[in-house]
Amino acid sequence: MARGMVIVGAGECGGRAALTLRDLGYAGPVTLVGDEPHLPYERPPLSKDAMVSDAPEIRAIASDEVLAEKSISHIHSVQAMAIDREAHKVRLSDGSVLPYDKLLLATGSTPRKLPMPGLGARCVYLRTFADALAIRAHLHTGSRIAIVGGGFIGLELAAAARKLGAAVTVIEAQPRILMRGVPAEIAEIIHDAHVAEGVDILCGDGIASIADDGSEARVTLAGGREIVADLAIIGIGAVPVTGLAAEAGLAIDNGIAVDAQLRTGDPDIFAAGDCCSFPLAVYGGRRVRLEAWRNAQEQGVLAAKNMLGAGEAHAAVPWFWSDQYGLSLQISGLSDEGRSIVRRDLGDGAFILFHLAEDGRLVAASGIGPGNAVARDIRLAEMLIAKRAKPAPDALGSQTVKLKSLLAA
């Protein structure tokens, strides 16, 4: 009898992988193990719509009914503790042991901890629904919120907190917000939007110390300024969850190292989503780790295919979005691959920056604008990037040349 497929981590990636195994007709046992008490759910709303809602709810990737209908066994609130590669078994925190034919590690990432003493009950991180509920309880008129780190999650939280009437200070050690992966021109638009909404953004000043007495957090900056907050939310990036893989002797390289087919060094163990690093074909196999929702979804699907022997290589272009106030940002590709920038204005203040490599190849596109103004052109740019196209800069910059026409060329 088949031992079946075991997926560790019931998040975006693990959930999609389980569903895909069934969609592809796999008939053996499929077991999804997750240490959270919930159905697999989408994290992006946690810092957006769910955070401003009066009663935040989980947006599940699959309901209990769908999981039952597809005979996917979902073991929740249980952690996978160890992998016995020889015996093809995973040991769980409830003492049970799961045999597997193929194992997928979709353990995600976890917030990077601020390496500093003094943090207490009023210093928190956001990753899970439980974290979101705890934060939500502090966001109301008159509450004082300090956000440590001017990255996406911090800024989305700043926007949510303002919407709920809190006083918000964002503390960023770098000279500007969104230093990682976002061009200065776009970061400036986002910065200005926050300032216009009343957020106090402090850039270029690191934290000297934090004193948290359990009822408030006092954040002292290197420059001497002190910010007193009812809640300090720390958003300084994420680190991959690799402990289980490392202890099983699998290679770790800024994430669980996999090949283009998402295989670890063990032919029966795959890794996908936020927890893995993989070679990105579109940039000549550059090894990257992405913390992005669509990547988790796509890699979950790809891992499922390859667990069934498809042997398919990852070929997608990275894509990311963020919503703050009425603005949406979308980025496809990795902009650090670019050497020059061409700007295309789309009207209503929306614009796209096309990032070109030395040889003229389009390697990334970053867009910002109200609503979904940039979505269609970012999607077309993504297809151009995938085709490794070298569109004429004049055409990219001209609003009258349709991007779709460049794709046909």
Added chain:
Amino acid sequence: MSDWVAACAAGDIDEEDVMRFDHGGRTFAIYRSPDDEYFATDGLCTHEKVHLADGLVMDDIIECPKHNGRFNYKTGDARGAPVCVNLKTYPVKVDAGKVLVRIR
């Protein structure tokens, strides 16, 4: 009783493109396929209620602008995560250069 409503002129939409159409407090998306046929669906994505008309049409697929969920706009079938609920479709005809949609 005729419940055919004029949505736009046939030439208002490019081939392989989509347009938003609001009527009676509701919103729809009107499509022109690459082979020059017209179709209509509900205007909002079934994932987060975003206007599909801001999305990209590729063959018989409309891709949502927000998170790239996909639907077949001819049948309304949900075709790619994160969408799993189908779109409602509406009959369309072209008469004297006008695109008419039957709204029930």
